[in-house]
Amino acid sequence: MKQYYLDVYKNKNILITGGLGFIGSTIANRLAGTAKEITLVDSLIPQYGGNLFNIDAIQDKVNVNIADVRDEASMNVLVKNKHYLFNMAGTLSHIDSMTDPYTDLEINCRSQLTILEACRKNNRDIKIVLAGTRGEYGRIEKTPVDESHPLLPTDVNGINKIAGGLYHLVYNNAYGIRSASIRLTNTYGPRHQMRHSKQGYLNWFLRLAMENKEITIYDNGTAKRDFIYVDDAVEAFLRVCASDDTNGQYYNLGSGRAVSILESAEAVIEVAGSGKIKHVEYPKDKKAIEIGDFIADYSKIKNTVGWEPETSFKDGLKKTYEFYKKYKEYYF
């Protein structure tokens, strides 16, 4: 199966927005050597996830194009002559989206229109896979969550991500610009930014543990999350992009095993061999946008393109720890 679907990328031109970021750069590392041409678009806005070290091993095999996905003129040029677009640019901070909703709107909602309009005007044959988020489901009504779960976002980021995903659906249906969206749950692993807790709390926990600092847990940390190791997420993007059975569809990823926030902190401390846990009261602003337990039903992607998670939580954490131990200077 793997060999079969990877063949589609041979001699193809790939565009990756957010290409210097966590998942985007991991896709680039995976396709380097297979694809004909890989172009990474990233604005390297300091507080976001882009990092040139993420492509250190493949810098001769990719084109880095510094640009903002909100910029219409740049995107009009960049989508030309591309076969596949991994659309990974965006932000995920729930709390920032509440304090500065306009910026979240620009980056996660308006930018998606810019990208799709660029494709409509310049390249309708492209296939796009969008990085969506479980935040689109918002407050969870019942688990496991499948793709028909109601959309009850608890913050502005979730809403803008819904709109971004729906734009892709509409452009797929109205213009035949083939698109699919993967609603990512907590993804962790190498190449993730490690400078703040606003995107991806598990990686942040790992940094705190590696520096033998306190990991703050709100209340008892019983809320469950579904963690996906980055290589598994990348595998999903590659499979969904390679198949036309996915056009116009949303997909959840899941690990098959939910872990509480407290358990995840304990696991991180065990892997790092340092760090400690501190329980504090749930901050009011964060409590207001809490979603409850999230456990994904990933049978749709499994049935369509055969994707399944392959990396256990323990193995994933170990690989992540080893990566940052080695390359700490580029991320901490």
Add this chain to the structure above:
Amino acid sequence: MKQYYLDVYKNKNILITGGLGFIGSTIANRLAGTAKEITLVDSLIPQYGGNLFNIDAIQDKVNVNIADVRDEASMNVLVKNKHYLFNMAGTLSHIDSMTDPYTDLEINCRSQLTILEACRKNNRDIKIVLAGTRGEYGRIEKTPVDESHPLLPTDVNGINKIAGGLYHLVYNNAYGIRSASIRLTNTYGPRHQMRHSKQGYLNWFLRLAMENKEITIYDNGTAKRDFIYVDDAVEAFLRVCASDDTNGQYYNLGSGRAVSILESAEAVIEVAGSGKIKHVEYPKDKKAIEIGDFIADYSKIKNTVGWEPETSFKDGLKKTYEFYKKYKEYYF
């Protein structure tokens, strides 16, 4: 029931965005004399629905404030000291939203953030009722459509309306700014703009019939629509706004009787005593965003605030015809 809920508006300050438009001005006409102060915000952008004649009978009882709901500074001032906000500003053109998606984004999505941020910063005690649209449901999977129907918009307007509604939900839940949304289906009646077919096709059919012109029907016109007379829609807004049982909720309105597009044209011609029907092939751009039959399940609003439609399709059309016969010069 009616008397009871109208009492809540006594001595209260009312703000209506899109207040010179079709439904907004009809709310103003209804509350004039009951409310303490009514402020109508409208930008009177020519191609939209605002018309000063809509408040001709009540101009001494309302404050007209020309401003754009996208303007943060104006909205920050205007929401102050208001008890109720009927949030009616917006556009509904499905086809315009596909040819100029950015303008649709600004007016139907970003403006809602502007209004809600103004309330968050200046008046968290306000109650808001938003004019949503059945376009949020998009392509209909099963009828009658209740509020849990999947959101599968067929055009950019539907997406931006979804986002606008969800912002209200998030601000209701996170900040306690009480909000509800009514997802309007085809609303018709007096005070609707009559200059083009882009908002409200039934009123446009009536104009064509009154001028003895051809009414164009795509294919056989068998798709069904659920028509609500404007006074019934206004009644729904007043009831939903008056009750705190509606906070954080969406509501459908329905007539209880779906009418095909062909039947609606025939009814218009009968009422007007002129006009004729012309069948043409379905234009490709419009076919691409067609939604199928729409028939609403309105049991949720009925059970919560006792709303039911009171005006038959025939009576509503007659009243509409009489209005435009009398005031043609202000609308045609």
